[in-house]
Amino acid sequence: MIARIMAEPLLSLQGITKRFPGVVANDGVSLEVYPGEVLALLGENGAGKSTLVSILYGLYRPDEGEILLEGRPVQIASPSHALRQGIGLVPQHPMLVGRHSVAENLALGIGSKLFPAQRIVPLIEKIAGAYGLNIDPQAPVHTLSPGEKQRVEIVRSLLGGARILILDEPTSVLTPQEAEALFKVMRGLRSAGKSLIFISHKLEEVLAISDRITVLRRGKVVDSLLVAQASKARLSELMVGRSVSFDRKRSQPKLGQPVLQVRGLKARSSRGLEALRGVDFTLRSGEILGVAGVAGNGQSELVEVLSGLRPMESGWVELGGKTKNIRANPAELFEMGVAHIPEDRIHMGTVPSMSVAENLALRQYNQPPLAHGWFTDAQQLEANAKAKVQEYAVATPSIHTPSGLLSGGNIQKVILARELSGIPKLILAVHPTYGLDIGATEQVHQVLLDKTLQGAAVLLVSEDLEEILSLCDQVAVLYHGELKGPFAVESATRESLGLLMTGGVV
Amino acid sequence: MNELLSVLGQAVAFGTPILLAALGEVVAERAGVVNLGVEGMMALGALAAFATAQTTGNLLLGLLMGVLVGALAAAIHALVAVTLRANQFVSGLALTALGLGVSGLLGQHFVGSPLLEPLPGAEFRIGAVLLAIGVWGVLYLTQTGLILRSVGENPGAVDVMGISVVRVRWLAVLFGGAMAGLAGSYLSLSYRPAWVDGTTAGLGWIAVALTIFVGWHPVRAILGAFFFGLLYHLAFRLQGRVPSEFLLMLPYLLVVVVLSLAALRRQQGAAPEALGLPYKRGER
Incomplete structure (x- = not known):
């Protein structure tokens, strides 16, 4: 040396x-x-x-x-x-x-x-x-x-x-x-x-x-x-530039009734291949389920089915006590309390060329108070944006700035502010902290944890095992469209999850 | 038997300009540049070849001029679509409109005076097939071809190796224009050795469609071109029995048929990944 x-x-x-x-x-x-x-x-x-x-x-x-x-x-x-x-x-x-x-x-x-x-x-x-x-x-x-x-x-x-x-x-x-x-x-x-x-x-x-x-x-x-x-x-x-805690962030969860039950769910990928081959799990109110796996093993398809973007082939999904209509669309599901924090935050989560205020209104632009009949109410739109920008501490020069000019962390905050307004029952979060710095990551984690205390269930898809192990109550691994688990987080380790991610058995 | 041979001969004769132009388009599109100006470049090439041959009496000089003018017309597309990164489809369409218009205008003088000694067609037909095999060899067996194909798939990967994407695309587009010019020269010096406005009769569009139909593969283009030459010829045999408007419509109908067939065969999957996309360093 x-x-x-x-x-x-x-x-x-x-x-x-x-x-x-x-x-x-x-x-x-x-x-x-x-x-x-x-x-x-x-x-x-x-x-x-x-x-x-x-x-x-x-x-x-x-x-x-x-x-x-x-x-x-x-x-x-x-x-x-x-x-x-x-x-x-x-x-x-x-x-x-x-x-x-x-x-x-x-x-x-x-x-x-x-x-x-x-x-x-x-x-x-x-x-x-x-x-x-x-x-x-x-x-x-x-x-x-x-x-x-x-x-x-x-x-x-x-x-x-x-x-x-x-x-x-x-x-x-x-x-x-x-x-x-x-x-x-x-x-x-x-x-x-x-x-x-x-x-x-x-x-x-x-x-x-x-x-x-x-x-x-x-x-x-x-x-x-x-x-x-x-x-x-x-x-x-x-x-x-300051000390960071590496402890498990999750305090004792308050678990309630099942919010989401999925049985025998099958779906095909956009290329027509079997992407989900019979997935079963139950998610209770207040619970965080982490789904780990190497990209392309069915994570996108699972979230797309649950958010109404992809038809399922067979199986059933029960959401909040109602069997979900297979043809339900994303807007209906949002009404039913499903919030979606998508994988591609720039192109799917926002419209980059539209202003922060407009992006914040995308879920409710056509309902009162943001709209009266066919017309949008510009003042309400601004008021809505200002309130949310403040609540989530979005760093933006103005609410009229195109969202595409913001940093990744601030774009993610815009999405969180929009999706988590109201009281979501189920939050689908896909790689919510990918590419964010430690400060923004902590904030996203805190928001998700807070929402579970208010009764939301969270399905967290992530490739970051540290994130899954520090936030979730249950962990599961998707491999070739099959869900291994869920297991209680206490029984999972980086090594065991890594093995499952490559098709090994534990 | 003789009848059949004659039909096949006509099919090959008709397929030759399609093949020549399609080979050029295969090369340009393999480098990622769509050029919808084939019809226009072909018309300009045809007129340049015919006018030169008619005024100088030198057929080979006419051929050379046809090729050069085709390449020159393509340079407009290369400048607009490659260097200036404008929309390739719009630029190509404009080139077709320009080529057909200019050749019609400048060609008026030559209408009604056919070439007395046209070029023999056999050399063209054999030459076109050899060129197809040659293009295949360059594309798949040489470093030049590897670079060209890579530019059409992922120009960024070529750029980091210190090779100029713009230069490769320029050369590919110029080659495409030269081949369209050659196809036009064949039409006006050999196949129909006279100048009539609209002598290309939609063949350029068929070449564009054929490029897709054969999955951007030069050797498959031989069979594809002769197949469409056959269809064309058979339709012409119906002359007198069907309205002439139908025959005028035929090339465009064939383009639709070709593209539908290609879609059914899912050939689109073989399209170069960066096809139609202008390249700018640092953008993904």
């Missing part, structure tokens, strides 16, 4: 500053990356991690500061230029052509003129073998799991001769087991002398894999420390 610190840094950033209109995304950031180490770049959303990655990868030019590679100042003009200098990126969302094979994707731009996809296969196999990256060069990319796509991106960087690999939030799409496999690969790369920059906001993972940690907050480096000096509490304090 000491020897590594004494060595010459492979990459060093000195006083990097990048300004955008109204924001300083990176403010005098300095950091070093040494050969053969894993440096974690830790920070909340909006702390400046993505901007820094974009600068290293040649997508942005810094306004001030210098990048030194092996002590020599370099300019990084473009992603391909970055790779030629030995800096490779494994992006958060893979930049691959889904219809093409792995070999075709990897040959793009760097393979031979003739038969590029065929001739690159031996090279892929050599690199994949050397680092234990298990991929099939002939497989079409759209058939690969997120973890496999990530491995393709890693191989691409290595094919390009990368000595420094930037992994941008690589575990956000992985199950715990897949993440462990990735860490194994990362350790292999480290012992082969590669340097890795690991971007994350998940503290356990940062502590598990890194040698050193650099923490960013509001565009500035707040501290760089060795992993031995770090702890979860210390890191979160550095990250957020």
Whole structure:
């Protein structure tokens, strides 16, 4: 460890500053990356991690500061230029052509003129073998799991001769087991002398894999420390600027009558495939049921059926004592007390080009007091918006600002304010805190917990196991359209849920 | 037997301009650019080829001019739809209207004076088939083709490799225009070696529809083009027995039929993912 610190840094950033209109995304950031180490770049959303990655990868030019590679100042003009200098990126969302094979994707731009996809296969196999990256060069990319796509991106960087690999939030799409496999690969790369920059906001993972940690907050480096000096509490304090509790947030629930009963529910996906294969569960008033699972295992379809967006094929659903009409539409269900916090908060949850006030009125625009007959009442619309903006502390320049200009956390607050007005009986919350910073996340959690105390039942779909374990009373896992569970939360662990998410048995 | 051979021969002759134009459109659309201007580029190419051949007496020079003018017309589309990122469909439609109008206007002078020695058609037919195989080879066996197909699927993935998406799309659109010009030249120098306004008779639209029908695949385009050449020819044999308005309507009816068939076969699933979408760096 000491020897590594004494060595010459492979990459060093000195006083990097990048300004955008109204924001300083990176403010005098300095950091070093040494050969053969894993440096974690830790920070909340909006702390400046993505901007820094974009600068290293040649997508942005810094306004001030210098990048030194092996002590020599370099300019990084473009992603391909970055790779030629030995800096490779494994992006958060893979930049691959889904219809093409792995070999075709990897040959793009760097393979031979003739038969590029065929001739690159031996090279892929050599690199994949050397680092234990298990991929099939002939497989079409759209058939690969997120973890496999990530491995393709890693191989691409290595094919390009990368000595420094930037992994941008690589575990956000992985199950715990897949993440462990990735860490194994990362350790292999480290012992082969590669340097890795690991971007994350998940503290356990940062502590598990890194040698050193650099923490960013509001565009500035707040501290760089060795992993031995770090702890979860210390890191979160550095990250957020105050201490954060990791305890279970749920107090003793007040459970009531069943609100929602689902039996033998079957439904098809938009492509006509069986997405739900007989789902059963019961949700009582005041209860939070967490549904975990890797995306695409039926979560979207389940929520769509329950919110009236998708017809069910068979089975029955009883809501508040009434057997639900299969043809019920979302507006009727909202009247019956079903609130929906959708997965895609920008395009499904709001109309981005419409004002905050209009978005807040979307559920009740055609009813008194917002409407008189065919006409809307502009004053009532404003009054409604002002009250809700205040109640949910939405940070918006004005209620007439298009909602698309707000930050993710504030858009989510607009949705919460609209959906949870009145007294919802059932709240369908899909990834409600995905991409939000810790402050906004806490607020969303608190709102959901408060509503359960008022008698609402919550169905929480999330890929964040920490969130599920800290909020829910019951947990279940959707795998290939079948619901495993629900189990009492006390009997579930990260590991057992992770196993169920990949089709294992506990 | 002879009757059958003659019908098949006519089908191939009629299918050749469709195939040439469709190959160009396959390439452009594989790079993600829809060009609905095929009919117009074809008409301009046809007139340029005919006018050059008629005035200079040099048929090959006419052919070259037809190809060049087709490509030049496509450059308008490339500028508007690729560089300026305007709506590809509107730009293409405008190009068709422009091409038909301009060729009609400038061609008035040449009406009624056919070429005395037209180009032989056999070379065109064989050449079109060889070109189809050639396009297939480039698309699937070379780095150039890999880049082109990737641009049509996910231009961002090509951009990060340091390859200019705009350049690839420009070249693909120019190739499409050159092929439409070649198809037009075949019509005016060989198939119907005279200038009449509206000589393209909706063949460009069939080429656009065929591109979808064959699932953006150049080799399947050979069979598709000859199949539609056959339908066309059979319909023409009905001349005198059905109203001529029906025959004039035929190409457009065929487009509807082709697209319905394609939809039934769910070929739309094979469409390049970024088809019709202008590319701007940093947008997903």
